[in-house]
Amino acid sequence: DPLANDPLANCPITIEDDRTGLSVETLRRALADHLYYIQGKLPEHASKNDFYLALAFVVRDRLMPRWLYSKKNYLQPDTRIVSYLSAEFLLGPHLENNLINLDIQDEVRQAVQESNLDYQVLIDQEEEPGLGNGGLGRLAACYMDSLSSLEIPALGYGIRYEFGIFDQDIRDGWQVEMTDKWLQFGNPWEIARPSFAVTVKLGGHTEPYVDNQGQYKVRWVPAQIVKGIPYDTPITGYKVNTVNTLRLWKSEAPESFDFQVFNVGDYYGAVDQKIVSENISKVLYPNDEQVQGKELRLMQQFFFVSCALQDMIRIHLTSGRRLNTFHEKFAVQLNDTHPAIGVAELMRLLIDEHDMAWDTAWDVTSRSFAFTNHTLLPEALEKWSVDLFGRILPRHLEIIYEINRRFLDQVRVKFMGDEGHLERLSLIDESGHRSVRMANLACVGSYSINGVAALHTELVKSTILKDFYELSPEKFNNKTNGVTPRRWMVQANPRLTNLISSKIGDNWIKHLHELKGLEQYADDPGFRHEWRQIKLSIKRDLAEHIQRRTGITVNPESMFDVLVKRIHEYKRQHLKVLHIITLYNRIKANPDIDLTPRTFIFGGKAAPGYAMAKLMIKFVTSVGDVVNNDPDVRDRLKVVFLPDYNVTFGQRVYPAAELSEQISTAGKEASGTGNMKFSMNGALTIGTLDGANIEIREEVGAENFFLFGLKTPEVQELKANGYNPWDYYDSNETLKAVLDLVAHGHFSHGDPELFRPLLDNLLHHDPFVVLADYQAYIDCQDQVDQAYRDQDNWTRMSILNAARTGKFSSDRSISEYCEDIWKVKPLPVTVPIYDQAQA
Numbered sequence: 001d002p003l004a005n006d007p008l009a010n011c012p013i014t015i016e017d018d019r020t021g022l023s024v025e026t027l028r029r030a031l032a033d034h035l036y037y038i039q040g041k042l043p044e045h046a047s048k049n050d051f052y053l054a055l056a057f058v059v060r061d062r063l064m065p066r067w068l069y070s071k072k073n074y075l076q077p078d079t080r081i082v083s084y085l086s087a088e089f090l091l092g093p094h095l096e097n098n099l100i101n102l103d104i105q106d107e108v109r110q111a112v113q114e115s116n117l118d119y120q121v122l123i124d125q126e127e128e129p130g131l132g133n134g135g136l137g138r139l140a141a142c143y144m145d146s147l148s149s150l151e152i153p154a155l156g157y158g159i160r161y162e163f164g165i166f167d168q169d170i171r172d173g174w175q176v177e178m179t180d181k182w183l184q185f186g187n188p189w190e191i192a193r194p195s196f197a198v199t200v201k202l203g204g205h206t207e208p209y210v211d212n213q214g215q216y217k218v219r220w221v222p223a224q225i226v227k228g229i230p231y232d233t234p235i236t237g238y239k240v241n242t243v244n245t246l247r248l249w250k251s252e253a254p255e256s257f258d259f260q261v262f263n264v265g266d267y268y269g270a271v272d273q274k275i276v277s278e279n280i281s282k283v284l285y286p287n288d289e290q291v292q293g294k295e296l297r298l299m300q301q302f303f304f305v306s307c308a309l310q311d312m313i314r315i316h317l318t319s320g321r322r323l324n325t326f327h328e329k330f331a332v333q334l335n336d337t338h339p340a341i342g343v344a345e346l347m348r349l350l351i352d353e354h355d356m357a358w359d360t361a362w363d364v365t366s367r368s369f370a371f372t373n374h375t376l377l378p379e380a381l382e383k384w385s386v387d388l389f390g391r392i393l394p395r396h397l398e399i400i401y402e403i404n405r406r407f408l409d410q411v412r413v414k415f416m417g418d419e420g421h422l423e424r425l426s427l428i429d430e431s432g433h434r435s436v437r438m439a440n441l442a443c444v445g446s447y448s449i450n451g452v453a454a455l456h457t458e459l460v461k462s463t464i465l466k467d468f469y470e471l472s473p474e475k476f477n478n479k480t481n482g483v484t485p486r487r488w489m490v491q492a493n494p495r496l497t498n499l500i501s502s503k504i505g506d507n508w509i510k511h512l513h514e515l516k517g518l519e520q521y522a523d524d525p526g527f528r529h530e531w532r533q534i535k536l537s538i539k540r541d542l543a544e545h546i547q548r549r550t551g552i553t554v555n556p557e558s559m560f561d562v563l564v565k566r567i568h569e570y571k572r573q574h575l576k577v578l579h580i581i582t583l584y585n586r587i588k589a590n591p592d593i594d595l596t597p598r599t600f601i602f603g604g605k606a607a608p609g610y611a612m613a614k615l616m617i618k619f620v621t622s623v624g625d626v627v628n629n630d631p632d633v634r635d636r637l638k639v640v641f642l643p644d645y646n647v648t649f650g651q652r653v654y655p656a657a658e659l660s661e662q663i664s665t666a667g668k669e670a671s672g673t674g675n676m677k678f679s680m681n682g683a684l685t686i687g688t689l690d691g692a693n694i695e696i697r698e699e700v701g702a703e704n705f706f707l708f709g710l711k712t713p714e715v716q717e718l719k720a721n722g723y724n725p726w727d728y729y730d731s732n733e734t735l736k737a738v739l740d741l742v743a744h745g746h747f748s749h750g751d752p753e754l755f756r757p758l759l760d761n762l763l764h765h766d767p768f769v770v771l772a773d774y775q776a777y778i779d780c781q782d783q784v785d786q787a788y789r790d791q792d793n794w795t796r797m798s799i800l801n802a803a804r805t806g807k808f809s810s811d812r813s814i815s816e817y818c819e820d821i822w823k824v825k826p827l828p829v830t831v832p833i834y835d836q837a838q839a
């Protein structure tokens, strides 16, 4: 019994303790205590941040018993664990989320107030960990939340980037990037675990040798060794004892100085080595769905995956089991191809370091991994040149060649004489410069391959992974994305949450399908009125925020029409701008025209090297400058680009939105998850038949959704027949007027050059068929305009949207992953002090 040696066993904690107690008085005392003893500050000398940190530690104490007993569960020999490998986790602020999950928000609010502090100020003080670019990283965060809330033992593994996604500022209408120094004032939510540090090899060469059993083996002689230090963050579940762990790795030099180099006098050389090691976890690559093929990025991927797999092996062995059952202990999910090197690394660890035979190792490996694809964009497909790969990971290249040799032998049997199949399925792209195809490695090494929305999965099967689908159709399945209602409703929208709960109770927070109960109130005038009042009050708050942040005055009574997401040509922010200019032209032609006043709110970051995306931001802000200040417009249209879109910003904007813009080219947006957050919060969607929009429309009803645009096969057909965007320009007077106005420099102080790259691209290439969808979009927006005039019916549609979004809870997605892919069941955590209290 491990507790026999536990010094705490004879002085057990109780729920009345200062470190666990939940009464307002205990919380208040704990806050003062932490300020004094942890921050080392007297109240009169304490900064906002000191108070925030003190409060964060008060909350951390209160989740600690649950966290410790959840960890203890991992080590039980037959606990099956989900291991979620992701290069990104876009968590958002922790404090309020943890208050909600621990169900202590009211008590803490009161304790804070009794300490003469402002609750909201402390909440706003938290610097969010922006360890992701966009949808993919945020999905990982929602999934971690649902895993805990569903009481599934799970570990998230990733990188503790010292600098996360850059902070965005807008200067003179252009994006300016600033370093995200999220750690500078301390991070109370992480605990370093240096005792679980591992080492990771890089570079060098391999050499054959015969071990003392006479076995032929290969030894990897690295050029460099780095140390991975794990930092653990607790992931609480909603009103359950489960607190899972997100384990993020920081890279360090094995010793702070290389003494050998130091001793021969190369002091600077020794420090150099340390800098190289620390660089690995220094900064998140800010590209979304666009690979850069940089050596450091490959090192990052290998670094965290190797750390994670070594950690899992340690856990498995500690739980008293042998490595040939690794796949029974862990279900390892690859979040896109970023961690796909894990397939080769697990093989290496099993064979080279744990003496397993190839066939056994392959059996274990290929029963451990499952792979999620998140995009069809060709520029996001990860390929590493064989040269670069071999330089960093020489042993892995050999292993990949061997996996490939065996795999292609099977392919040959299946597709006899068909060279095309062999070429396309091979892990090595032999055309031109040879490269390693990470998606192929992920497919061969995984027992499950899934897409993230119904349409996307079908397109995965029929396009980018068609050959793998023909080879192993049984591996393929769909898991439509979801988002956590705890953060995206309860935390982001407390007013709507309270209204909903006052009608149908609060079970919906765990069982989102129960929102269906709201349907019966959709025709209730009193309920509609309350619904509308809440939306208005949230819009007022956002209007104030917009004023503070941008100096632009917007009318809270106008329609809030919102487009927030990464800036990408396929997401078509420029189509939205063309709509705004169209309305502007109508006003200029007829200043007394009757149109629904709108506030257009944009947000999103552009990859620093993506010139067209950055120009699109300038396009939005420049059109805004003209429209917002033209007296003829009479404030009926306002265009706002709110800087620095992140999780905190999302929590502010989704609840205030009335129209959600989901206007990607059909077939390009794998799923989208913002679309779900809007709908849950009662916004109506204008969208194409793309990604999860299709399923949202199915759920909320076609009559409560504004659909427009070409469908996926129509886009394909149009392009196959030689799409000529110029034809649309030529034959459409309004479109021509809009583009000509831009070309003449109306939005660029007369400069016809500024937006020329954007216009040239639209008129001569238009890869995302913006011009082909223009008229359909304008017509559909005119319907939106009309619909908004009937506020009663609009509110009805808004209620029905929220009521019918049950499917889009990440709890549903995660339950499906558990059932179909991971084969793992909930394991409630027993925490002695809480169980005693309940008994």
Ligand code: CJB
Pocket (backbone or CB within 6 Å): 133, 134, 135, 136, 137, 139, 288, 289, 290, 336, 374, 375, 380, 452, 481, 669, 670, 671, 672, 673, 691
């Ligand atoms: N996605 O955010 C990213 N980054 C990538 O590199 C590839 C895909 C997004 O993933 C989300 C989660 O699955 C999807 O909802 C979204 O459509 C996709 O663009």
